[in-house]
Amino acid sequence: MSDTDRLGAGGWAILILTGLFFAVPLVMTAAFSFWEGGSRYGLEAYHVLLASPKLFEAMALSIELALATVAALVLLLVPAMIFMNLHAPKLRPVFEFIATLPFVVPAIALVAGLSALITGPDWLIGTPFYLVIPYFFLALPYAYRSIDVGIRSIDLPTLTEAAQSLGAGMGQTILWIVLPSLRSAMVGSALLTLAVVFGEFTFANVLLFHTYAVFINEIGQHQVTAAAALSVASFLLTWGAMLGVLVVGRGRATPIGAR
Amino acid sequence: MATVDVEGVRKSYAGREVLSEMDLRMADGELICLLGPSGCGKTTLLRIIAGFVRPDAGRVVVGGADVTRLSASARRVGMVFQSYSLFPNMTALDNVRFGPRVAGLGKPEQIQRARELLDLVGLSAHEAKYPHQLSGGQQQRVALARALAVRPQVLLLDEPLSALDAKVRAQLREEIRRIQRDTGVTTVLVTHDQEEALSIADRVAVMNGGRLLQVASPATIYRAPSHGFVARFIGSGAVFSGVAEGGQVRVEHLSLAARAAAEHAHGTPVQIFIRPEKVRLQAMGGAVPDGAVSGEVCETIFLGALTRVRLSVHGTQTPLNIWADLASEHAEAFQPGSHVVAQWDPDAPRVMAGGDTAD
Numbered sequence: 316m317s318d319t320d321r322l323g324a325g326g327w328a329i330l331i332l333t334g335l336f337f338a339v340p341l342v343m344t345a346a347f348s349f350w351e352g353g354s355r356y357g358l359e360a361y362h363v364l365l366a367s368p369k370l371f372e373a374m375a376l377s378i379e380l381a382l383a384t385v386a387a388l389v390l391l392l393v394p395a396m397i398f399m400n401l402h403a404p405k406l407r408p409v410f411e412f413i414a415t416l417p418f419v420v421p422a423i424a425l426v427a428g429l430s431a432l433i434t435g436p437d438w439l440i441g442t443p444f445y446l447v448i449p450y451f452f453l454a455l456p457y458a459y460r461s462i463d464v465g466i467r468s469i470d471l472p473t474l475t476e477a478a479q480s481l482g483a484g485m486g487q488t489i490l491w492i493v494l495p496s497l498r499s500a501m502v503g504s505a506l507l508t509l510a511v512v513f514g515e516f517t518f519a520n521v522l523l524f525h526t527y528a529v530f531i532n533e534i535g536q537h538q539v540t541a542a543a544a545l546s547v548a549s550f551l552l553t554w555g556a557m558l559g560v561l562v563v564g565r566g567r568a569t570p571i572g573a574r
Numbered sequence: 575m576a577t578v579d580v581e582g583v584r585k586s587y588a589g590r591e592v593l594s595e596m597d598l599r600m601a602d603g604e605l606i607c608l609l610g611p612s613g614c615g616k617t618t619l620l621r622i623i624a625g626f627v628r629p630d631a632g633r634v635v636v637g638g639a640d641v642t643r644l645s646a647s648a649r650r651v652g653m654v655f656q657s658y659s660l661f662p663n664m665t666a667l668d669n670v671r672f673g674p675r676v677a678g679l680g681k682p683e684q685i686q687r688a689r690e691l692l693d694l695v696g697l698s699a700h701e702a703k704y705p706h707q708l709s710g711g712q713q714q715r716v717a718l719a720r721a722l723a724v725r726p727q728v729l730l731l732d733e734p735l736s737a738l739d740a741k742v743r744a745q746l747r748e749e750i751r752r753i754q755r756d757t758g759v760t761t762v763l764v765t766h767d768q769e770e771a772l773s774i775a776d777r778v779a780v781m782n783g784g785r786l787l788q789v790a791s792p793a794t795i796y797r798a799p800s801h802g803f804v805a806r807f808i809g810s811g812a813v814f815s816g817v818a819e820g821g822q823v824r825v826e827h828l829s830l831a832a833r834a835a836a837e838h839a840h841g842t843p844v845q846i847f848i849r850p851e852k853v854r855l856q857a858m859g860g861a862v863p864d865g866a867v868s869g870e871v872c873e874t875i876f877l878g879a880l881t882r883v884r885l886s887v888h889g890t891q892t893p894l895n896i897w898a899d900l901a902s903e904h905a906e907a908f909q910p911g912s913h914v915v916a917q918w919d920p921d922a923p924r925v926m927a928g929g930d931t932a933d
């Protein structure tokens with residue numbers, strides 16, 4: 316850790332200020348979640364949360380939606396991006412444009428468009444899985460970035476050609492070389508998608524689905540400390556996920572070899 | 575293992591011809607170095623032989639069989655790329671046994687063959703390492719072992735050493751030569767480094783602008799280049815356009831001694847080429863002998879035992895430069911700015927038909 320020696324006073328000051336900027340609101344929220352009125356502190360808010368069956372319902376729904384969105388993204392985005400990089404690199408600007416669109420269009424405009432336009436079959440529109448469509452687009456920029464970084468970090472055209480000259484077909488090349496090389500990028504994009512879906516409020520609320528974010532909001536309206544407790548819990552959850560990304564990212568140093 | 579014939583191959587990209595009417599015949603077990611400046615189509619030719627690029631016209635025949643329509647994966651052509659191309663998710667051993675594994679060999683045979691080849695390239699001790707744990711030179715050795723593991727009929731190496739530093743490069747090129755002899759695989763090595771080509775090739779194929787200019791042994795390429803371009807590209811030396819006049823070549827008002835000019839009809843345009851090691855210098859004193867030239871020393875380049883002296887020749891409209899290699903202890907007398915006379919044995923210059931130095 317010789318790098319820290321070279322930070323100097325200014326460097327430390329910036330680090331500490333940044334740390335405070337992040338930590339203070341968290342600590343306050345956490346403290347608030349333990350508040351039980353007056354000067355009493357305890358775990359009451361967390362008990363209330365755990366006792367609420369709706370929490371687990373909302374959480375389960377959010378997890379299902381997140382997994383479905385991840386599946387949709389992986390199945391559509393990864394092959395499309397591999398194909399684009401190998402056979403149609405000229406389409407890259409188009410991909411980039413589509414991937415940034417969701418940042419440009421406000422969520423509420425998307426909801427309006429979606430609810431006005433969609434007159435789909437009941438099996439889709441009537442269920443919460445309808446939300447996978449907008450979630451797909453919300454998570455697209457993050458998932459795209461992550462996979463793009465992964466693809467850029469390997470020389471995809473050369474690796475495929477090397478595999479072909481060794482006699483491998485396209486299927487073997489993708490299964491044995493491309494996908495394993497993109498493993499950490501795919502895990503990263505999956506975790507980011509998870510975070511996006513868990514935090515999404517507008518769509519779910521307007522379209523009247525009871526997801527995790529909607530539940531936080533709802534509980535916050537009559538049980539403020541419980542909402543704070545939930546925020547802290549969500550934060551820890553997200554943090555865990557991010558840590559997961561980091562660990563997997565570092566895992567690249569010793570990836571699982573092909574059998 | 576196999577002969578390789580490239581017959582009448584052409585390739586254009588977007589209407590621009592990158593390879594025009596390419597013909598190259600390789601004997602079984604031969605090592606050919608494809609030499610030429612960047613952008614002349616070397617990689618394109620290699621990729622056509624490998625099957626990654628379809629030629630617009632012509633055929634590629636390997637071991638007597640026309641493979642032009644075969645996909646790369648069906649050709650049994652080993653390839654080592656310019657950029658590092660090892661599979662990042664696999665160890666050195668797994669990289670090398672990838673070919674045998676795809677071919678459906680049993681796992682023990684895969685591993686045995688991979689170990690043999692890692693041993694051949696001297697990397698047995700590193701079989702469990704991942705590509706990012708290996709140096710550039712080691713990665714290219716593994717890539718070579720991986721390409722050889724499929725027992726290819728042809729081995730194609732596209733500037734495999736260009737990313738390596740000079741010392742590793744010299745060492746690895748000797749090793750490539752040894753391994754190529756041991757395995758007897760017909761090999762094309764692409765390079766833009768003439769020293770590399772001359773030192774290891776059975777034959778050197780010099781390319782420029784999508785054409786093969788000369789395919790010959792290193793000694794022939796060096797001593798008897800067939801084109802001005804080949805002469806200029808290989809080694810160093812001066813190439814001038816002039817007119818044959820008996821045993822001399824006239825360049826503007828100068829007459830340069832060159833016995834070989836007599837083989838060309840009087841008055842035909844020719845190019846004269848003089849290697850620097852053939853040029854002798856002496857301090858200017860009185861008249862310039864017939865067939866010699868006078869000039870001013872522009873620069874001297876110390877090369878160790880030799881010093882290369884560049885002269886700007888007097889008496890021509892367009893500036894002409896002649897190089898002379900002198901033993902360094904004799905070169906002290908020729909400092910920049912001094913006026914000298916350059917002479918050579920009339921048998922030394924090579925005279926080629928054609929007036930255009932830019933071909």
Ligand SMILES: Nc1ncnc2c1ncn2[C@@H]1O[C@H](COP(=O)(O)OP(=O)(O)O)[C@@H](O)[C@H]1O
Pocket residue numbers: 587588592610611612613614615616617618619
């Ligand atoms: N896929 C391609 N599309 C368009 N032009 C190409 C393509 N591949 C090569 N070229 C062009 O063909 C010429 C020869 O390229 P290349 O064979 O790579 O040369 P070298 O390997 O001798 O440097 C270059 O001008 C290059 O720009």
Ligand SMILES: [Mg+2]
Pocket residue numbers: 616617618733
């Ligand atoms: Mg090239």
